[in-house]
Amino acid sequence: MAGIEEVAKLAGVSTATVSRALSGRGHVSPGSKAKVIEAATQLGYVVSSNASSLASGRTRNIGVVIPFLNRWFFSSVLEGAQQALLRKGYDLTLYNLSGDGNERVSVFEHFLLRQRVDAVIAVSLELTEREVTRLHDLGKPLVGVGGPIPGVRTLTIDDVAVARLATEHLIGLGHTRIAHIGGQLEFDLDFHLPTNRRLGYEAALLDAGIEVDPRLFAPADFTIKGGYHAAKQLLGVPRDRPTAIFAASDEMAIGSILAARDLGLVVPRDVSIIGIDDHDLADFFGLTTVAQFPRLQGEKAVEILMEQLEPDADAAAPAATPLPYELIVRSSTARPAPVD
Amino acid sequence: MAGIEEVAKLAGVSTATVSRALSGRGHVSPGSKAKVIEAATQLGYVVSSNASSLASGRTRNIGVVIPFLNRWFFSSVLEGAQQALLRKGYDLTLYNLSGDGNERVSVFEHFLLRQRVDAVIAVSLELTEREVTRLHDLGKPLVGVGGPIPGVRTLTIDDVAVARLATEHLIGLGHTRIAHIGGQLEFDLDFHLPTNRRLGYEAALLDAGIEVDPRLFAPADFTIKGGYHAAKQLLGVPRDRPTAIFAASDEMAIGSILAARDLGLVVPRDVSIIGIDDHDLADFFGLTTVAQFPRLQGEKAVEILMEQLEPDADAAAPAATPLPYELIVRSSTARPAPVD
DNA sequence: ATGAAAGCGCTAACAG
DNA sequence: CTGTTAGCGCTTTCAT
Numbered sequence: 001m002a003g004i005e006e007v008a009k010l011a012g013v014s015t016a017t018v019s020r021a022l023s024g025r026g027h028v029s030p031g032s033k034a035k036v037i038e039a040a041t042q043l044g045y046v047v048s049s050n051a052s053s054l055a056s057g058r059t060r061n062i063g064v065v066i067p068f069l070n071r072w073f074f075s076s077v078l079e080g081a082q083q084a085l086l087r088k089g090y091d092l093t094l095y096n097l098s099g100d101g102n103e104r105v106s107v108f109e110h111f112l113l114r115q116r117v118d119a120v121i122a123v124s125l126e127l128t129e130r131e132v133t134r135l136h137d138l139g140k141p142l143v144g145v146g147g148p149i150p151g152v153r154t155l156t157i158d159d160v161a162v163a164r165l166a167t168e169h170l171i172g173l174g175h176t177r178i179a180h181i182g183g184q185l186e187f188d189l190d191f192h193l194p195t196n197r198r199l200g201y202e203a204a205l206l207d208a209g210i211e212v213d214p215r216l217f218a219p220a221d222f223t224i225k226g227g228y229h230a231a232k233q234l235l236g237v238p239r240d241r242p243t244a245i246f247a248a249s250d251e252m253a254i255g256s257i258l259a260a261r262d263l264g265l266v267v268p269r270d271v272s273i274i275g276i277d278d279h280d281l282a283d284f285f286g287l288t289t290v291a292q293f294p295r296l297q298g299e300k301a302v303e304i305l306m307e308q309l310e311p312d313a314d315a316a317a318p319a320a321t322p323l324p325y326e327l328i329v330r331s332s333t334a335r336p337a338p339v340d
Numbered sequence: 341m342a343g344i345e346e347v348a349k350l351a352g353v354s355t356a357t358v359s360r361a362l363s364g365r366g367h368v369s370p371g372s373k374a375k376v377i378e379a380a381t382q383l384g385y386v387v388s389s390n391a392s393s394l395a396s397g398r399t400r401n402i403g404v405v406i407p408f409l410n411r412w413f414f415s416s417v418l419e420g421a422q423q424a425l426l427r428k429g430y431d432l433t434l435y436n437l438s439g440d441g442n443e444r445v446s447v448f449e450h451f452l453l454r455q456r457v458d459a460v461i462a463v464s465l466e467l468t469e470r471e472v473t474r475l476h477d478l479g480k481p482l483v484g485v486g487g488p489i490p491g492v493r494t495l496t497i498d499d500v501a502v503a504r505l506a507t508e509h510l511i512g513l514g515h516t517r518i519a520h521i522g523g524q525l526e527f528d529l530d531f532h533l534p535t536n537r538r539l540g541y542e543a544a545l546l547d548a549g550i551e552v553d554p555r556l557f558a559p560a561d562f563t564i565k566g567g568y569h570a571a572k573q574l575l576g577v578p579r580d581r582p583t584a585i586f587a588a589s590d591e592m593a594i595g596s597i598l599a600a601r602d603l604g605l606v607v608p609r610d611v612s613i614i615g616i617d618d619h620d621l622a623d624f625f626g627l628t629t630v631a632q633f634p635r636l637q638g639e640k641a642v643e644i645l646m647e648q649l650e651p652d653a654d655a656a657a658p659a660a661t662p663l664p665y666e667l668i669v670r671s672s673t674a675r676p677a678p679v680d
Numbered sequence: 681a682t683g684a685a686a687g688c689g690c691t692a693a694c695a696g
Numbered sequence: 697c698t699g700t701t702a703g704c705g706c707t708t709t710c711a712t
Binding site for chain 2: 682683684687688689
Binding site for chain 4: 055
């Protein structure tokens with residue numbers, strides 16, 4: 001492992017110049033820079049990140065705290081963040097807080113504070129005030145994705161508007177008996193999206209002069225299986241069956257499609273189904289949905305952090321761009337069958 | 341941020357003793373140790389990992405190189421590794437090599453060599469000899485999961501045996517026209533599992549005196565969609581339809597189940613279907629499968645690294661435990677319908 | 681069992 | 697634009 005000193009010697013300059021030439025901070029004459037780079041590549045020199053971090057206080061490493069790895073939304077956010085960071089020359093250290101609160105304390109107290117990271121991205125985790133304060137006091141930027149953190153810049157789609165759009169799509173097709181599969185209450189703890197989506201659904205209904213019928217709501221756990229069972233309840237009633245279902249996630253919507261099939265119903269002839277996400281499987285199932293773009297959310301979180309970590313850059317993204325979402329109409333929604 | 345010196349002062353000992361007491365290496369009297377711990381917690385002291393790494397040469401950080409994040413097998417391995425590492429007090433730095441080879445070079449040359457990690461876990465990536473050599477030269481232990489790396493300790497289930505078990509399950513039920521949905525050739529590049537699974541399938545057939553019929557093989561890309569299309573091909577033939585399908589992954593098996601349904605076939609009455617994985621969705625679809633346990637594989641990879649990084653520990657796992665797999669019979673397989 | 685002190689390899693003033 | 701030099705905060709010999 002060649003060190004900076006050898007590079008300096010080979011290039012015929014001082015170690016300071018090597019450091020400057022390689023890191024890009026401070027001015028170096030083109031000539032020296034070329035010689036340094038030449039020497040560095042020749043020796044296969046790579047900075048020791050520890051020495052560099054210790055001396056500079058910067059780690060070029062971002063911590064990502066995330067509750068699940070095996071769900072579409074989360075792995076997509078992670079992927080987006082990872083790629084954006086890689087491009088910027090940053091590493092990503094992963095803290096998967098799937099387990100109990102114990103794990104969580106340990107991560108905060110012992111890991112994040114170890115000076116391992118320059119900043120933190122918290123995905124769908126409601127941090128406590130104490131946790132936020134700790135990070136702020138350390139001067140570590142923090143950005144949230146997919147969940148509201150008081151006092152912290154957070155990226156979330158407008159869940160109310162998205163749910164409203166989905167519901168209005170069904171209303172526009174002529175549906176009036178529209179069921180909703182939403183989140184269970186527990187899910188509201190860390191991110192309030194179930195409630196917000198339900199609110200958007202109800203608002204759309206009311207605006208259209210349709211009464212909200214509590215019997216048309218079924219809770220589920222955001223999985224295919226959960227959506228399947230919820231939809232069976234909703235669609236299994238002998239009379240006044242809903243003609244459409246708005247599920248708060250694509251996985252639950254897909255479960256609903258499978259449930260409808262098992263009940264002998266044809267989608268969309270007998271029942272229209274719409275979700276939220278634009279999950280990988282949505283296309284395969286012909287699911288109409290409102291796309292959110294989690295990869296983009298991950299990338300954007302990185303951008304925001306970069307603005308704070310490296311303010312020099314040409315002041316890119318305007319601070320408060322709303323996150324995009326988009327109705328994608330496939331074959332799971334249609335006009336309701338005419339009443340005989 | 342209290343430093344080690346303040347802790348030493350408060351505890352009335354030297355910084356060296358603090359270091360020893362907190363890290364556990366070297367002997368410290370119980371009395372001093374208690375005082376140090378007391379002082380450290382009181383001050384909220386946390387070591388600076390950079391300073392520690394720089395001085396000791398150890399980072400307590402493991403790099404995980406992985407090609408996908410959004411697939412069940414990979415996210416499960418990652419989850420297992422993450423949890424095991426967390427328990428050991430290690431961090432996990434993630435390198436997602438989804439993109440082109442360019443990214444890959446960059447990761448190796450600039451990231452892994454920066455002294456950021458003590459060891460590397462490579463998931464389903466066939467590293468080049470050069471890459472392996474680089475890491476070895478740096479004294480960084482390396483373990484592979486799910487793919488063969490020449491000259492490196494690798495954890496993989498015995499794909500041939502697993503495929504054979506799945507096929508024998510079908511044969512045992514009385515099937516003789518057994519189709520196979522396997523991987524496309526491209527997938528064989530980085531991990532040879534498609535070929536190995538096909539080999540196991542053919543071996544089981546031959547052992548049972550059943551001829552291997554190349555028309556009963558269809559390639560796919562390990563997704564539900566891919567399995568769906570492959571199965572349609574296989575099951576759509578007008579005569580001599582296979583009575584069973586062995587898919588090389590659960591996702592393809594699930595696609596097959598959906599294809600069968602769309603063709604008006606009842607599973608398992610008209611066609612039996614078996615997969616490999618025990619994917620999250622397998623239970624929901626009643627899929628018979630051979631479970632592999634990717635979380636466990638991730639954990640095991642960590643164990644192996646720990647043995648090398650911290651040889652002191654009570655010599656745990658015997659080196660060459662084979663990875664477990666297990667036939668899980670659900671409702672997608674049954675005796676073939678009697679020939680009329 | 682403990683303390684003193686010499687670095688680990690680099691960066692950032694500072695001076696020139 | 698470039699070199700000199702003092703640390704960054706800890707770990708680890710080496711004594712004691």
